[in-house]
Amino acid sequence: MTLDRPRRPRSARAHDAVLTATSALMREDGITAITIDRIAARSGVSTATIYKHWPCKAAIIAEAFGRDTAEVVALPDTGRPIDDLVTYATDLLTHYTSSEGALFAQLLAACATEPQAAPYFHEFFLMPRRAAVEPFWDRAAEAGLTRPGVDAAAATDVLLGALVFRLMSGHGSLSPDEVRKLVDHALHGLLAPAPADPASTGTQPHGRRLRT
Amino acid sequence: MTLDRPRRPRSARAHDAVLTATSALMREDGITAITIDRIAARSGVSTATIYKHWPCKAAIIAEAFGRDTAEVVALPDTGRPIDDLVTYATDLLTHYTSSEGALFAQLLAACATEPQAAPYFHEFFLMPRRAAVEPFWDRAAEAGLTRPGVDAAAATDVLLGALVFRLMSGHGSLSPDEVRKLVDHALHGLLAPAPADPASTGTQPHGRRLRT
Amino acid sequence: MTLDRPRRPRSARAHDAVLTATSALMREDGITAITIDRIAARSGVSTATIYKHWPCKAAIIAEAFGRDTAEVVALPDTGRPIDDLVTYATDLLTHYTSSEGALFAQLLAACATEPQAAPYFHEFFLMPRRAAVEPFWDRAAEAGLTRPGVDAAAATDVLLGALVFRLMSGHGSLSPDEVRKLVDHALHGLLAPAPADPASTGTQPHGRRLRT
Amino acid sequence: MTLDRPRRPRSARAHDAVLTATSALMREDGITAITIDRIAARSGVSTATIYKHWPCKAAIIAEAFGRDTAEVVALPDTGRPIDDLVTYATDLLTHYTSSEGALFAQLLAACATEPQAAPYFHEFFLMPRRAAVEPFWDRAAEAGLTRPGVDAAAATDVLLGALVFRLMSGHGSLSPDEVRKLVDHALHGLLAPAPADPASTGTQPHGRRLRT
DNA sequence: TCATAAGCGAGACGGTACGTCTCGTCTTGGG
DNA sequence: CCCAAGACGAGACGTACCGTCTCGCTTATGA
Numbered sequence: 020m021t022l023d024r025p026r027r028p029r030s031a032r033a034h035d036a037v038l039t040a041t042s043a044l045m046r047e048d049g050i051t052a053i054t055i056d057r058i059a060a061r062s063g064v065s066t067a068t069i070y071k072h073w074p075c076k077a078a079i080i081a082e083a084f085g086r087d088t089a090e091v092v093a094l095p096d097t098g099r100p101i102d103d104l105v106t107y108a109t110d111l112l113t114h115y116t117s118s119e120g121a122l123f124a125q126l127l128a129a130c131a132t133e134p135q136a137a138p139y140f141h142e143f144f145l146m147p148r149r150a151a152v153e154p155f156w157d158r159a160a161e162a163g164l165t166r167p168g169v170d171a172a173a174a175t176d177v178l179l180g181a182l183v184f185r186l187m188s189g190h191g192s193l194s195p196d197e198v199r200k201l202v203d204h205a206l207h208g209l210l211a212p213a214p215a216d217p218a219s220t221g222t223q224p225h226g227r228r229l230r231t
Numbered sequence: 232m233t234l235d236r237p238r239r240p241r242s243a244r245a246h247d248a249v250l251t252a253t254s255a256l257m258r259e260d261g262i263t264a265i266t267i268d269r270i271a272a273r274s275g276v277s278t279a280t281i282y283k284h285w286p287c288k289a290a291i292i293a294e295a296f297g298r299d300t301a302e303v304v305a306l307p308d309t310g311r312p313i314d315d316l317v318t319y320a321t322d323l324l325t326h327y328t329s330s331e332g333a334l335f336a337q338l339l340a341a342c343a344t345e346p347q348a349a350p351y352f353h354e355f356f357l358m359p360r361r362a363a364v365e366p367f368w369d370r371a372a373e374a375g376l377t378r379p380g381v382d383a384a385a386a387t388d389v390l391l392g393a394l395v396f397r398l399m400s401g402h403g404s405l406s407p408d409e410v411r412k413l414v415d416h417a418l419h420g421l422l423a424p425a426p427a428d429p430a431s432t433g434t435q436p437h438g439r440r441l442r443t
Numbered sequence: 444m445t446l447d448r449p450r451r452p453r454s455a456r457a458h459d460a461v462l463t464a465t466s467a468l469m470r471e472d473g474i475t476a477i478t479i480d481r482i483a484a485r486s487g488v489s490t491a492t493i494y495k496h497w498p499c500k501a502a503i504i505a506e507a508f509g510r511d512t513a514e515v516v517a518l519p520d521t522g523r524p525i526d527d528l529v530t531y532a533t534d535l536l537t538h539y540t541s542s543e544g545a546l547f548a549q550l551l552a553a554c555a556t557e558p559q560a561a562p563y564f565h566e567f568f569l570m571p572r573r574a575a576v577e578p579f580w581d582r583a584a585e586a587g588l589t590r591p592g593v594d595a596a597a598a599t600d601v602l603l604g605a606l607v608f609r610l611m612s613g614h615g616s617l618s619p620d621e622v623r624k625l626v627d628h629a630l631h632g633l634l635a636p637a638p639a640d641p642a643s644t645g646t647q648p649h650g651r652r653l654r655t
Numbered sequence: 656m657t658l659d660r661p662r663r664p665r666s667a668r669a670h671d672a673v674l675t676a677t678s679a680l681m682r683e684d685g686i687t688a689i690t691i692d693r694i695a696a697r698s699g700v701s702t703a704t705i706y707k708h709w710p711c712k713a714a715i716i717a718e719a720f721g722r723d724t725a726e727v728v729a730l731p732d733t734g735r736p737i738d739d740l741v742t743y744a745t746d747l748l749t750h751y752t753s754s755e756g757a758l759f760a761q762l763l764a765a766c767a768t769e770p771q772a773a774p775y776f777h778e779f780f781l782m783p784r785r786a787a788v789e790p791f792w793d794r795a796a797e798a799g800l801t802r803p804g805v806d807a808a809a810a811t812d813v814l815l816g817a818l819v820f821r822l823m824s825g826h827g828s829l830s831p832d833e834v835r836k837l838v839d840h841a842l843h844g845l846l847a848p849a850p851a852d853p854a855s856t857g858t859q860p861h862g863r864r865l866r867t
Numbered sequence: 868t869c870a871t872a873a874g875c876g877a878g879a880c881g882g883t884a885c886g887t888c889t890c891g892t893c894t895t896g897g898g
Numbered sequence: 899c900c901c902a903a904g905a906c907g908a909g910a911c912g913t914a915c916c917g918t919c920t921c922g923c924t925t926a927t928g929a
Contacts, residue, residue: 137401180392189349208420561825604816613773632844
């Protein structure tokens with residue numbers, strides 16, 4: 020617990036210890052069971068020191084969660100941007116279907132409850148994730164594969180949004196089928212495409228294209 | 232405080248008084264400032280009685296919020312379903328852009344934190360709202376105006392999802408332009424419509440399945 | 444729980460049921476665990492009815508305890524009054540050394556806390572007990588075996604007092620030896636008998652100064 | 656409420672503040688009216704801190720009462736031990752005849768109800784009091800003025816016992832005459848002194864039988 | 868080199884909300 | 899008219915956690 024040699028450069032040590040302890044606690048007992056005192060006890064960092072590094076509990080959690088999450092879902096690169104996007108989106112949502120999703124939901128809840136944590140969530144979770152996919156969406160946009168006006172920010176929010184909503188409220192299924200449906204809806208829209216030629220059939224061929 | 236005549240049919244009286252007090256408190260000071268004790272003081276209902284009616288604070292809030300929200304946004308009916316949907320979706324998201332959205336976000340946070348509240352959120356907020364728009368989506372589906380597989384549940388989640396995400400995490404703008412963009416993306420999809428030639432990849436199915 | 448037959452002559456039935464239930468509860472879980480609600484549930488008598496019969500919980504307990512205690516310790520009658528007194532006193536204190544003593548202590552505590560119970564304690568416990576031993580002390584007094592001024596009331600209080608004190612505060616041993624010591628001290632006094640010759644101390648016969 | 660300079664040495668400050676507040680409350684409204692919350696409000700010490708210092712309410716009261724009682728009744732020292740004992744005993748019982756006695760009774764009741772308080776009662780009230788009189792009884796014993804086997808503990812219990820009993824149950828008079836009677840009985844015994852000639856009764860000298 | 872200032876662990880503290888408990892009153896509805 | 903059933907207001911209870919603070923020690927830097 021008390022290393023001897025390099026004593027003063029503690030700031031970084033304490034910082035790391037807190038994040039590590041927080042990660043451990045949140046996997047073990049869930050975010051709701053996390054308390055500053057438990058983090059302090061687990062990390063060996065005193066509560067006072069913790070409060071010198073972060074403004075509130077949710078900020079710690081946001082940073083810890085963001086650090087852990089560094090690319091849990093790989094970005095494929097097959098050269099077929101649309102396929103890659105579909106794969107990535109499906110993988111991403113599927114990943115948050117697991118217990119990781121519950122953590123994510125509780126992290127978001129903490130952010131909403133403690134507004135001071137928002138910047139931490141932004142910096143340590145959202146931005147890194149978005150930066151990773153941004154070039155991807157950019158390339159897709161350049162290739163004319165995305166709708167006009169679609170950028171990484173909007174895309175992420177629309178893609179994750181429905182899942183977030185369901186995770187938060189606990190309603191709605193998160194079965195693989197549902198996840199695929201949500202991804203499909205987000206990527207291709209809720210409404211039928213405006214018929215290019217108004218003379219087509221009422222129901223149209225996309226039925227085949229979309230159904231699972 | 233002590234009404235005289237009809238004394239025993241109090242259950243309903245207490246119930247209403249609590250919901251009314253909760254609504255008032257949540258408009259005045261926000262959801263985070265709500266306390267069971269404050270609800271008790273404001274409503275004249277004792278904490279013990281409150282806990283006999285609801286399992287936790289978030290359940291009360293969910294019911295109160297749901298009761299208040301009964302159709303704050305009107306469903307237009309111009310006979311042009313697509314226009315109506317667009318109008319409704321835009322109005323809905325715009326409505327949650329106001330302070331009402333902050334309440335909504337904190338309600339969701341409370342639901343995620345206290346799982347016992349989820350059924351209340353479901354019953355008193357989500358279901359009534361969804362029931363209101365359901366026939367609308369059904370009619371649109373019958374008219375072939377929605378993509379196959381789109382139902383009221385998925386539609387609501389995808390439409391509201393991005394907004395919910397932004398409200399919860401505090402990131403992202405909620406300006407009218409952004410709202411319009413989110414609505415547009417949700418309704419029409421993130422990806423550009425599939426090109427006319429379907430002969431792209433023979434390897435995997437989702438290219439065909441998904442590409443509009 | 445819901446007997447049907449004899450409905451009106453309830454008063455006596457309810458009274459008895461309450462006392463019986465209270466006795467049972469107090470043997471099972473101790474007096475501190477007794478609740479009006481538990482008595483009501485156990486006896487099938489409603490709380491409202493209970494409050495019509497007794498002013499407070501301690502009153503019920505006092506009556507129940509008194510009813511149960513009817514002569515648990517026998518009064519010997521060997522014809523040798525002093526021996527009988529010694530036997531009785533020792534038996535009495537020994538009896539209250541058991542778990543019955545703890546009940547007794549808690550009953551007294553309840554009486555001190557809820558003054559309304561005192562008359563019940565007096566009527567249903569103290570008086571019957573005292574009435575039983577009174578003729579005994581009277582006879583002893585007539586035979587000149589007790590000190591002048593000693594009556595049943597004072598005798599009981601002095602005899603039981605030390606035990607009560609120890610039971611209440613939890614201090615002091617209640618081993619057989621200690622009990623015998625307390626009985627001995629109470630019966631024969633703390634001070635050594637005044638020496639036969641009154642000329643011992645210059646300060647005069649305290650015996651006279653104090654006696655009554 | 657918020658003193659500035661000497662901040663951390665609060666433990667003692669809080670401790671004292673609680674005891675002082677408790678003393679005040681108990682003189683003003685009686686022990687039954689004491690609440691942890693009232694003590695907290697009066698003393699400026701939070702309930703949580705209070706519970707870190709004492710296990711229950713009765714423990715606080717016991718300590719506060721003991722602290723206040725530090726020798727309210729003086730021990731005379733005339734050189735005539737018997738007289739001193741008589742004076743002291745009478746003064747002591749008389750003192751507890753006042754409202755102080757009611758407090759004492761309720762303190763004992765609290766001790767019986769909350770067993771965790773017993774050690775506090777023992778340490779802060781009983782022991783100091785007993786320690787004060789102990790040398791006195793010892794000297795009397797050495798001088799052969801007390802009955803064999805009488806020590807400070809037994810003496811205190813027998814002397815106070817009857818009073819305690821009457822205080823607790825509310826029965827029996829506590830007039831000066833009665834007090835004197837109780838003191839007399841305790842000091843000199845309930846039974847008449849054994850006749851000088853041991854050959855009196857066939858049942859053998861109970862004096863010897865019982866003594867020790 | 869040594870003093871100063873800062874960082875730290877430990878943990879007490881004030882504050883506040885929690886959810887439970889019990890009391891004693893009250894009302895309903897059935898007999 | 900009485901009663902069981904039990905809802906209710908009141909409010910104390912003991913616990914939990916937060917975020918601040920003080921203490922006393924350790925260590926890095928600047929005079």
